[in-house]
Amino acid sequence: MxxxxxxxxxxxxxxxxxxxxxxxxxxxxxxxxxxxxxxxxxxxxxxxxxxxxxxxxxxxxxxxxxxxxxxxxxxxxxxxxxxxxxxxxxxxxxxxxxxxxxxxxxxxxxxxxxxxxxxxxxxxxxxxxxxxxxxxxxxxxxxxxxxxxxxxxxxxxxxxxGTSIPDFLVQNAFNEENQVKDIRYIDLNEIFEKKQIKKDEINKIYNENKDLFTQEFKSISFSELTPEKLTGLKEFDKNFFNKIELIENDILDGKNILDIAKLNNLKLIKTGEIDKDKKDVLGQKNQLINNELFKKIFKKNEINSPELFEFENKYFIAQISSVNKIAQNPNDKSVVSAITGQIKFKSIIDNNMSIGKKISEGNFKKKDFEDYAKKNNSTIKYKKIKGLEDQGPFNKNVIKRIFKLDDNEINLISDSQLKQNYLIQIEKTEFLELDKKSKDFDKYKSVAKLNLSNSIYFAYDAxxxxxxxxxxxxxxxxxxxxxx
Incomplete structure (x- = not known):
């Protein structure tokens, strides 16, 4: 528990x-x-x-x-x-x-x-x-x-x-994951990848957002707090945790890391200026600081504000000692890649919103589906999906949404990160019968009970x-x- x-x-x-x-x-x-x-x-x-x-x-x-x-x-x-x-x-x-x-x-x-x-x-x-x-x-x-x-x-x-689960709810839970669907689809990502990004467009965005394209370097001061350092023993005993508590109180009282280190005979380690990848200005990776500690401390913005960190039964005191921001070159690969990615991402959002609006207003029929493919030199593909585990271009979440569509329905389906974007047309659906004697019946009965319980909880909440x-x-x- x-x-x-x-x-x-x-x-x-x-x-x-x-x-x-x-x-x-x-x-x-x-x-x-x-x-x-x-x-x-x-x-x-x-x-x-x-x-x-x-x-x-x-x-x-x-x-x-x-x-x-x-x-x-x-x-x-x-x-x-x-x-x-x-x-x-x-x-x-x-x-x-x-x-x-x-x-x-x-x-x-x-x-x-x-x-x-x-x-x-x-x-x-x-x-x-x-x-x-x-x-x-x-x-x-x-x-x-x-x-x-x-x-x-x-x-x-x-x-x-006392909730009794009727068989039709079990069958409905089964149907959500087990269907055979014949579909036609257009892979919108193939269209998006064809979009050419002009250099002038990249430069324009860079010049308008120079403050965003800086590389941040931070220097970190830290020390690991071990029983040997704080109590002279190897055990994590009550005295050790009392020492940890005293250090935590000193931090809350506003003492600086140098005073805390001196008071507890701790040797502070200083990394020098390093970026989010633990690299210095020359590209050399710093090996002094623990990876987990680095992840936790680097995201902090306060300077000279020590904190206590604990993970994997290890304790550290650490702080950001300085922050230095350096402007990145507009021709840097990471800059070009970031701007290109944002332009493409915005293009995906705009395109999906435009198509989604037409579909919601009933202005995107079968002919529009086919005309869209021709206009964008894209191929309409065919697929028979046989259940949620069917291997193919779609991930499980996309297939779940496809399974919610009715025959002859057209809809745009994307994953949560807009990495998969499809125009889907449902041609035919075949529902399978769940055998009450099969091992899956109890599984989907549990799913149906959970769904019903959630409905009860939400009603109770209201x-x-x-x-x-x-x-x-x-x-x-x-x-x-x-x-x-």
Missing amino acids: LSSIVKFSKSLSIKILVGIIILPFVFWGMGDIFSGGNQNIIAKIDSEKVSTRDFAEYLNRLNLNDQQIKDLKKTDLIQKILSEYIGRRIINLEMEDLGIVLSDSSLKDIIVNDKTFFKDKKFSRTEYEKFLIQSGVTAPMFEDNIAEQEKRRQLLTFLSR RINKKYKIDINNKAVNRLKNSF
Whole structure:
């Protein structure tokens, strides 16, 4: 179970083990009911008051990073977090109404039977405490989270229990992946590839967007934090994690990396100026810095702002020490390639929007399909698709969309990145019969049940949003934002 739990104290929002319904409450600038100026109440759920203090404590438990804390004042991040918090409060109200509880003994059973905490094939209290230390959470916080997730799982089970799946829904789920379709299609990418990009067009875009065509070089200072360096021992013990916590506190207090290094007898390694590929201005690759650490630190923009990084049971303190932007030559291959790619991408979007509009308005018939191929010197190809796994030019997602089209229907289908773009005409569809005795029947029955459960969850979500009246004290929200 715990393998599905992100270290919730380190994330923006505590992850939910099961995909519980999201309750996005929209705030319409409410606040008139709080005109008396009560700053202690940040919201009301019907008659239940949500205190500013409770929400502030929830914010603190999220352990937002420095950038997220800065964003609280100038963005709507705090409203989004408040929306999620209210959603959680409402789900708890629903669970109370339904009598969903989790006893202490049941909570204990969940934890002691989780293999994450096993040693020598049985529960180890030491492994459990080690997990808590490494995760940076207290036992009550962690156990409250486990209890909340288990009750949510029970709520989902309650909502979907007793659902009987008729055979036609099983057949429909089977049909979504198992059809035989005869189609005609035009591969639009073959047309797009023929487009010639003129040098003047490339130069024009470069000159209009010079600021975008710079190569960024950053110098990085870092040190790995090992038990040997911090405690003189090899074990990742409590003293080591206490040292890590002290370093983290020093960072939050604004100490610079040089002072932290001196205080902890750490030797700082400096990379010199390197680009996103770890190469210096001469094209030589830097071998000093760990690849994973480099990926994490290079995307940071703040200069001389040290951070603590942890991955694969390794700990680092690192910072960007300088940033230098150098203008790229307009004839550089990477520049020409980037501009050419953007021009082609825009051309694909414009073309697809034009065709899509004609199709939606009913102005793209069979003759238009054939005329389009002739106009662009393209070949109309034929294909018999035999199921979702059929090998051919189309990926699975494209085939799924093709399977949703009716006979004689014409449509434009693209993948999510516009790398595959096709004009499709359906000639004939053959649906296969699912044998109730086949091994696939249970598989598609499960798919049908999941589809039905999702429909129930969305309906429940809509009902919950209508059931509760949410009032937000905007003055309290703004006051809390300005406190950061």
